[in-house]
Amino acid sequence: MADGKILGIQKLGFQWQAEDPxxxxxxxxxxxxxxxxxxxxxxxxxxxxxxxxxxxxxxxxxxxxxxxxxxxxxxxxxxxxxxxxxxxxxxxxxxxxxxxxxxxxxxxxxxxxxxxxxxxxxxxxxxxxxxxxxxxxxxxxxxxxxxxxxxxxxxxxxxxDIPVIEQKAANGKTTTVRLVAGKVNGVESLEPNSASWAHDKENHVGIMHIRMEPGAVFTLPAVSKTLNRNLYFYEGDAIQINHETILTSHRVKLAGDQEVEITNGAKESFLLLLEGEPMNEPVAQYGPFVMNSKVEIQAAFEEFxxxxxxxxQWGRHDPVNERNAGRFAHHWDGRVEKR
Structure with a gap:
């Protein structure tokens, strides 16, 4: 951690700790x-x-x-x-x-x-x-x-429709990134909802699912000094980040203003990357409600x-669609998407 690129390492539990936003x-x-x-x-x-x-x-x-x-x-x-x-x-x-x-x-x-x-x-x-x-x-x-x-x-x-980016290292080994949010190698993700913090590209929100072949090398670019960047290594054996070995089932907090090289070990690895500029707003959370103050939380419970x-309106609290319904979305405004 002496080079300042790795800011912390934490064992993963059932719920993975995250950072603002x-x-x-x-x-x-x-x-x-x-x-x-x-x-x-x-x-x-x-x-x-x-x-x-x-x-x-x-x-x-x-x-x-x-x-x-x-x-x-x-x-x-x-x-x-x-x-x-x-x-x-x-x-x-x-x-x-x-x-x-x-x-x-x-x-x-x-x-x-x-x-x-x-x-x-x-x-x-x-x-x-x-x-x-x-x-x-x-x-x-x-x-x-x-x-x-x-x-x-x-x-x-x-x-x-989700962009998939493949990047080969000099040794021919491939890293595959499914880009849910953000930008990789000039490729941009699909647009999130308009109210989202991720909608403003200046907030640098990134959500990326990463698969690395054995021996693959992938580099995260420098973004900003204020960026919160967390890498969740949840399946595989070991990876190296700037010569430090990280074992599976760990969260690695990384500097957002430095280029970070990730080298995979001898087994296929899967990682989740979450990054973004912080909101720097107070967070009050109680169960399923997240507001900015305890007063707002109380008001949310009263409203519910x-x-x-x-x-x-669905008659039961655990409805399911027909077995052969396939993949679809029926929106409240009448729009229907089928895949």
Missing amino acids: FLVTMYHKDHYPAGNEEQGVDPALLAGRNIGQDFEGRDGFRMYHGESVPGFPAHPHKGFETVTVVLEGAVDHFDSKGSYGRYGNGDVQWLTTGSGCQHTEMFPLVNSDKPNPLELFQIWLNLPAKSKSAVPDYKMLWAE QRNQFGGW
Whole structure:
């Protein structure tokens, strides 16, 4: 760390610590079995689990807050954004504005919760004849004070449209970057929601999923002295950053104003890069609400108790789409996207 390029190293836990403008990142990797008629788990496999609060990882999977279908039934959010990056598996979305859909296998949902909404994130087991593996990140990105009252909305970044950049090192080994937000080698990402901190390019928000072949070398450019840059090394064996060896399952805080070279070890590695200029605003967070003060948090709870952020029209708290629905998004304004 003497060269000032590595500013800190931290072991990864269930929730990955983040820095302004990011709040936290959750990484989910579950090996779900074949689904039953309801796209859920066979009840015989649920015996002994703490249904409704199942985070144990028993038998290789978690039900989370789901009862028959794993996932996160209807719950509220206010004052920030969720960026859900699905590497494998399916996610069903329903929200209190009337939108619904299914995405997965490389798709990204960019949800601005703004002034408040309820939504679901259920993990339907669409395969009835084979396992249903799931792997995703959910990244919480703060909203600046001026955008916390934005109208809730979401945008789909479909897998086919997300830029993928391949960079070969001198030894011929390749690094592949899926660019969710930001810029790499002159290639820009798709545009996020208009209320997002990432919408202003001067905020240098970057969200990148990185795959490195054994022996591959990848260089992060210098951006700015104020940039918060964090590299999450979550799968592989070891990487080297400026001659310092980093083992897997660690977060590395890097200087934002210096070029940083990453050299992979003997195994294929996977990393997540989150970077951006800080908002430098006070953060008050309680559960699903992120505001700028405790008074605003209290007001958010009172508002939710009063109007339920528009109520819930879906009949059940854990709805799922039809098994063969495919990937689609039906927006509250009537727009329909199908993939």
